[in-house]
Amino acid sequence: MSRINAIFWLGLAMTACVVMFMINYAVQSLQDDLNKVRKQTIAEQLEIRVLHAEWSYLTQPERLAQLNQKFLSLTPIATKQLQQKIAQIPLRPIPDPPVEEIAAAAPIPALAAGRELPAANASEQGLDALFAQASGQAQPEPGAPPVTTIALDAPASPPALPVTTAALTTTIPARSASPQPTLPVTPALPVTPALPVTKVALTTMARPAAATARPGLDALFAQVASER
């Protein structure tokens, strides 16, 4: 009995020894790992410091000025470039409308009794909303001439209308000519302050993706094209 006892305790002691040493070595290797990670962290931190210094060195104003002189030739902002209000920005001059196309679009003034859009908010409402609005109204009404829907959005300012139609007539043939229409010529956009809504209507057309997505507009364009 006492022998078994002795063997048991001896075994226990030896197991304890082995376990203890194993733990000890495990701890040591963990410590080594930890120290390694610590050293690495410090090395990385130093590297970051170097990078910070380098960034500062490379972005020092003097160097940027030299680079600018070499590659960009940008000049300091002039006073007239710093305008604070929309009203201070001069408008792009309107190109002279081509005369014969105005004549071709003669029936349109009769449709001027359109509904007025909140023109002043055009930029704030977001173009998307306006697209939706434009396309919603662009649903072809049976019997009504298809151009009407676009003209509906135009405010009731008769002298401005010829410009709208001129722009329309220049864009539409381009669209009917090829299935992938080229973007309408930008200078044709009337930028008269009186006409922001017209501009919106045209912008809708200027987006072929938006236009093709809406069968209503497509049908309208096709109709206009076939009429000509």
Add this chain to the structure above:
Amino acid sequence: MLSIQRPDENPCRPRHFKPPPCAPIVTDTAANLRIETCRTRMLVAAVLFVAIFAMLGLRLVEITLITGASAEPHLARAKPVLPPPERSDIVDRNGQLMATTLDSPNLYADPRQIIDARAATKALLTVLPDLDAKRVYADLTSDKKFVYLKQRLTPQQHYDVNRLGIPGLMFESGWRRYYPFGSLASHVVGYTDADNRGRTGVEHGLNSLLGEHQGPVQLSLDSRVQFVLRNELSKVVDQFSAKGAAGIIMDVHTGEVIAMVSLPDFDPNHPGAANENLPPGQVNQAFFNKVTLGDFELGSVFKIFNTAMALDSGTATLSSQFDARNNIHIGRFTISDYHGKHRMLSVPEIFMYSSNLGSARMAVAAGTWRQQDFLARLGILEKPANFQLDEIATPHYPHGKAWSEISTMTIAYGHGIAVSPLECVTGVAAIVNGGILHPATLLKVAPDVQPPGVRVISSKTSEQMRKLMRLVVEYGTAKFAAAPGYVVGGKTGTAEKNKHGHYEETTLVSTFIGAFPMTDPRYVILALVDEPHGDKQTHGFATAGWTVAPATSRIISRIAPLLGIAPVDESSPAVTQALQVESLAGKRIEDY
């Protein structure tokens, strides 16, 4: 020893009976005593062991069961990894690094370990081309144990040398200050010595703060504005072959110095290089910070203070007239005007045409004590307290009774008193910002903090001074300082330098001090050029109106967009009415 009766000697016992063996009964007391001592010792040892093991056991229980989770600190103690010896970085108001501490090792060699000195030299020269091949080879073949090959390697060089893999080359770690912006703000930031102790600039002035490991120290400087100021001033120095220049831009509402330039300057990364080509014993001008350490007689710029003093004390109003018809002869001095009008001049005219005669009479009318009191209130007669730089000049002015009537007259137009540009700018900032004097500071003031300030003049005087300063740029001596859209106002000052006791007409200090936008000033700018020489373009003039005023115009046009100041239409009624001098309303203003 006593004879004892042994149990087996009992005569009565049966023959076959043997008593059980037992310890002999020792009757020897000495032996008994010894045994007792042994027993006690064993007991003590046993108790000790039990106690130690119990302690170990308890500790084991404590570590494993009770504080198991927080055993980490004990691990940290195992092998310390030292953090770098840090000195805080210095950054500008936008967080751009202006000074940092980097590990910059020295390269040394143990020649005994070098196998092929020739190949090693060749390889080293490929990565460090500025080494002297002969010297390196001699070093590598010497029989010393330790030779320095190069000090302060850059990280790239460190990497390159390491990649060569030459045995016997070693690195010695060293922490050094780097200034990525080079000489951009050398006088403000300063530099450190080999032991990373600050020698000049903020490095010296805030030495203890930088050693406190509290993150980067943020200066009020804006490196972009600093660049523009330095760039334009160096153009002025080149154009007029001047000895030097100084410039400072200050936020009028906080006293923050946005930019501070003194030319010539130096590269704080190699402060020694500036002294190399100098004859021994000569002090390099490049280390001299003209803005804080320079004492200048700033000339007519002082008319700002003189006029503000007269208006604020009520001894003159904007419509008062002073005699500027004849030169003043007092003692052995003669006071005259540079461009005399030879008539009675009103206060705005005196200021606009920079009349010395009118200013002198205005000061005399106010009296010496008012002048002294006013300048003292503006802090111009003392060193600025608590400024972050230690390179600060003591103002020079006549003390006590030496401040005579003549002094009063000359100080009115900025002669006979020498102050640093920094103090002058601090004073002018107080005059244009509504009358509150904020001490100058190089540390960024948080936007929600109200900087300390004391009222020195009334807001009405401040408004009048703003109008007068605008007048100078519109019609007076500083027309070239106009920066369209930014409503600049200011005052020029051209002073002859006092060399060896007399003024020399050819050595000038030309100063322009301005503020913008004059409708609600946000920044004060001072530009000073030391000994400019007029050229063809300026018709030979080296006065402030021709030298620093145009530079100020360019500086303001360039920095105003950076500082977020929107241009206004200067001819709009809102601006012209706000800056209209009532006493001149409706009159035709004679050009300077």
